[in-house]
Amino acid sequence: MRRTFFSALLLLTMAAGGQSAAAPFDGVWNTTMTCEAKGNSLGYTWKFTSTIANNNLHGERGDAGQPGYLALDGKINHDGSAKLTASGLVLSTQYTHGPLVSKGEQYSYDVKSHFTATEGEGDRSTGLGIYGRPCHYVFSKQTAPAAPARP
Secondary structure, three states, X not given: XXXXXXHHHHHHHHHHHOXXXXXXXXXXXXXXXXXXXXXXXXXXXXXXXXXXXXXXXXXXXXXXXXXXXXXXXXXXXXXXXXXXXXXXXXXXXXXXOOOOOOOOOEEEEEEEEEEOOOEEEEEEOOOOOOOOOOEEEEXXXXXXXXXXXXX
């Protein structure tokens, strides 16, 4: 009897092994990035969607290879903490803090973030503050649309 039970348990475990459950943060997320004005640089807000699959976040704003493009990538840890990397191409010098920056120039910075099952926040690493400026990220998980009522 005991052997039969363990054999059945082993078969069920093996059958379930081929099916992977979604990671807790997986889904489509509304992403809002707000960068404050600093010095002569104007502030701005960008909104785009990001996707988390297997706890890996990827979001894009704009067209790859074109000024104004932004990619946001990183792994969400099981406790919700994340160190994301934002990289892109400068859209306009009006919005860029720092000397010797031109339209289309590449940039990259880290975003220290934390997620729950439905929301998240993150802040740009500004280093010594010479080139960086505060940017804040807000993440909101999209919910699946409700199923239509059956007649």
